[in-house]
Amino acid sequence: MPDVAARIGAIPTAGSELSDDPGPRDACGVFGVWAPGEDVANLAYYGLYALQHRGQEAAGIAVGDGRTVVVFKELGLVAQVFDEITLSSLSGHVAVGHTRYSTTGSSTWENAQPSYRTASFGGPIALGHNGNLTNIVELARGLGAGRDRLRATTDSDLITAMLADHPGPTLADAAMAVLPRLAGAFSLVFSDASTLYAARDPHGIHPLVLGRLDDHPDGAWIVASETAALDIVGATFVREVQPGEMIVIDAAGVRSRTFAQADPHGCLFEYVYLARPDTAIAGRSVHATRVDVGRQLAREAPVEADLVIPVPQSGVPAAVGYAEQSGIPFGEGLVKNSYVGRTFIQPSQTIRQRGIRLKLNPLRDVIEGRRLVVVDDSIVRGNTQRALVRMLREAGAAEVHIRISSPPVRWPCFYGIDFATRDELIASDAGVEEIRASLGADSLAYVSLEGLVAASHQPAESLCRACFDGVYPVPLTESDKLGKHRLEPMAGAQTTADMIAEAMRREVTLGMNGGDPSPDGHDDVDLADDVGLADGAGLADGADPVSRAVDGPPTRGENGRAPVPGLDPPSAAERRGAHRPEPAGARPA
Numbered sequence: 135m136p137d138v139a140a141r142i143g144a145i146p147t148a149g150s151e152l153s154d155d156p157g158p159r160d161a162c163g164v165f166g167v168w169a170p171g172e173d174v175a176n177l178a179y180y181g182l183y184a185l186q187h188r189g190q191e192a193a194g195i196a197v198g199d200g201r202t203v204v205v206f207k208e209l210g211l212v213a214q215v216f217d218e219i220t221l222s223s224l225s226g227h228v229a230v231g232h233t234r235y236s237t238t239g240s241s242t243w244e245n246a247q248p249s250y251r252t253a254s255f256g257g258p259i260a261l262g263h264n265g266n267l268t269n270i271v272e273l274a275r276g277l278g279a280g281r282d283r284l285r286a287t288t289d290s291d292l293i294t295a296m297l298a299d300h301p302g303p304t305l306a307d308a309a310m311a312v313l314p315r316l317a318g319a320f321s322l323v324f325s326d327a328s329t330l331y332a333a334r335d336p337h338g339i340h341p342l343v344l345g346r347l348d349d350h351p352d353g354a355w356i357v358a359s360e361t362a363a364l365d366i367v368g369a370t371f372v373r374e375v376q377p378g379e380m381i382v383i384d385a386a387g388v389r390s391r392t393f394a395q396a397d398p399h400g401c402l403f404e405y406v407y408l409a410r411p412d413t414a415i416a417g418r419s420v421h422a423t424r425v426d427v428g429r430q431l432a433r434e435a436p437v438e439a440d441l442v443i444p445v446p447q448s449g450v451p452a453a454v455g456y457a458e459q460s461g462i463p464f465g466e467g468l469v470k471n472s473y474v475g476r477t478f479i480q481p482s483q484t485i486r487q488r489g490i491r492l493k494l495n496p497l498r499d500v501i502e503g504r505r506l507v508v509v510d511d512s513i514v515r516g517n518t519q520r521a522l523v524r525m526l527r528e529a530g531a532a533e534v535h536i537r538i539s540s541p542p543v544r545w546p547c548f549y550g551i552d553f554a555t556r557d558e559l560i561a562s563d564a565g566v567e568e569i570r571a572s573l574g575a576d577s578l579a580y581v582s583l584e585g586l587v588a589a590s591h592q593p594a595e596s597l598c599r600a601c602f603d604g605v606y607p608v609p610l611t612e613s614d615k616l617g618k619h620r621l622e623p624m625a626g627a628q629t630t631a632d633m634i635a636e637a638m639r640r641e642v643t644l645g646m647n648g649g650d651p652s653p654d655g656h657d658d659v660d661l662a663d664d665v666g667l668a669d670g671a672g673l674a675d676g677a678d679p680v681s682r683a684v685d686g687p688p689t690r691g692e693n694g695r696a697p698v699p700g701l702d703p704p705s706a707a708e709r710r711g712a713h714r715p716e717p718a719g720a721r722p723a
């Protein structure tokens with residue numbers, strides 16, 4: 135191992151090459167670690183555990199040892215995917231990890247990340263991606279037949295394929311040529327067998343931070359979606375990866391390169407829901423932001439009531455702020471089953487709805503006869519509030535006043551949140567009074583967009599607010615409207631070109647989560663009907679029917695019911711190949 139001690143502390147600012155400026159010391163889940171002498175697989179495991187809230191469908195870790203890269207990935211939660219035996223078989227000095235929440239491509243093993251390719255200039259590439267690209271059909275066209283040999287249908291795998299296709303001669307050269315061609319949101323961690331890379335789109339839509347493991351003789355670096363993951367692995371926050379910046383970490387130290395001019399538009403919804411409260415984005419605590427929004431909500435939408443109750447988990451800080459500002463006592467009126475994860479980011483409507491009832495149960499003695507202010511961070515499809523109002527009334531609430539600490543979500547997100555089609559969003563066409571009536575609440579109010587932005591302490595023009603105001607910072611193309619399954623074979627199309635032509639001809643508009651026809655629908659069958667996907671039609675040769683192009687996790691088979699988030703271990707079918715680390719790429723592509 136070359137002596138890298140001299141480089142420790144030389145943390146480059148964006149765009150610099152090994153600058154001596156120490157930089158500030160003081161935004162799917164991605165996690166990268168470069169730490170010779172450390173158990174990098176274990177660090178990645180803990181990092182991913184800390185980022186579980188960003189993606190619950192699949193998890194994976196790729197480890198490089200200077201010679202090769204081994205990837206282990208599987209459908210399921212981090213703790214279901216990895217055990218001690220698996221982790222101990224992953225040894226090396228560089229690791230890339232990912233927790234997936236699907237936005238392009240179904241929830242299948244092939245689409246789990248890190249994605250893997252062998253570079254045409256030699257050597258392995260493993261990549262984890264948070265975000266969503268908006269020009270994937272164009273990029274897929276560019277790749278042509280090369281992509282068609284592969285079963286992964288994510289935008290993320292396209293990036294890996296483009297890097298692998300580039301003549302090089304190094305991965306850094308390939309990345310500097312490929313990254314400027316990507317449009318949309320991408321916070322990336324990727325590696326070859328020796329070097330860790332991190333890159334963030336020019337808009338910096340989703341967060342990505344650099345941290346350092348202290349007291350490490352050879353230098354040890356972490357890249358993560360959120361600062362909370364740095365805390366959990368004992369790393370010190372160094373700085374954010376800047377929009378349009380690529381960071382390279384190897385035995386020669388840390389280097390920064392700029393691949394595009396920054397035009398910051400950080401995701402406002404990170405402050406509302408996506409990020410952990412114990413994370414800081416652009417120096418601002420997410421928790422403090424949420425409490426402030428709650429206070430603002432109380433100023434904007436006061437109501438006479440006996441008790442403020444939060445909707446666990448993400449509604450808690452805003453409820454604290456609402457109670458503080460209004461003087462109405464705060465109380466726990468709903469018990470959350472901590473073994474049930476997030477419901478909104480589940481990939482199908484059926485699982486989301488079942489999850490809410492399993493997750494939240496009213497405390498009758500607290501709420502009976504009381505006038506309640508029920509505070510939540512957001513209403514998207516309306517699943518949670520619809521179920522809650524019913525539960526609270528059944529449990530004897532005298533009045534139910536819903537207060538929401540974000541404005542109505544009226545527009546789909548194309549940058550990495552599965553907000554689906556406009557049809558699915560309860561607020562897309564309805565006014566507040568209509569929504570109140572449909573939920574059955576006594577009153578309903580949302581915080582203003584101005585109030586939310588002010589609490590973030592960010593200038594409005596440096597935030598993406600598109601799901602609230604419909605102003606998209608990255609222009610969309612017609613092909614973006616083709617939906618989550620746009621790289622999947624449909625109606626018998628066998629090639630990318632056929633698939634695009636067929637989708638365009640049919641004018642299929644599926645949205646990000648084309649599997650969900652409506653908030654009350656049952657998606658899987660309907661999607662197949664919508665896109666003319668006959669059973670097994672259009673599958674790649676040898677594709678497992680469990681993984682076919684229908685959204686939602688594979689069905690169980692044993693008892694016919696869908697898996698329950700956080701409760702069911704992965705089925706035998708889901709875990710095919712599990713606990714069998716294999717050189718990446720060994721599976722048929």
Ligand SMILES: O=P(O)(O)OC[C@H]1O[C@H](OP(=O)(O)OP(=O)(O)O)[C@H](O)[C@@H]1O
Pocket residue numbers: 407445446447448449475476477478479510511512513514515516517518519
């Ligand atoms: O209107 P909907 O479509 O129901 O979506 C909005 C709800 O989903 C999220 O909760 P979730 O259960 O995902 O996670 P949490 O535990 O972090 O609150 C969010 O906090 C809202 O409660």
Ligand SMILES: NC(=O)CC[C@H](N)C(=O)O
Pocket residue numbers: 162163189234235236237238239245263264265266267288289290550551
């Ligand atoms: N939520 C995300 O960041 C998703 C990453 C990528 N678009 C995928 O679908 O796998």
Ligand code: SF4
Pocket residue numbers: 339400401402403404546547548549550551598599600601602
């Ligand atoms: S549209 Fe909404 S959820 Fe998507 S990136 Fe913009 S602010 Fe975030």
Ligand SMILES: [Mg+2]
Pocket residue numbers: 445446447448449510511518
């Ligand atoms: Mg919630």
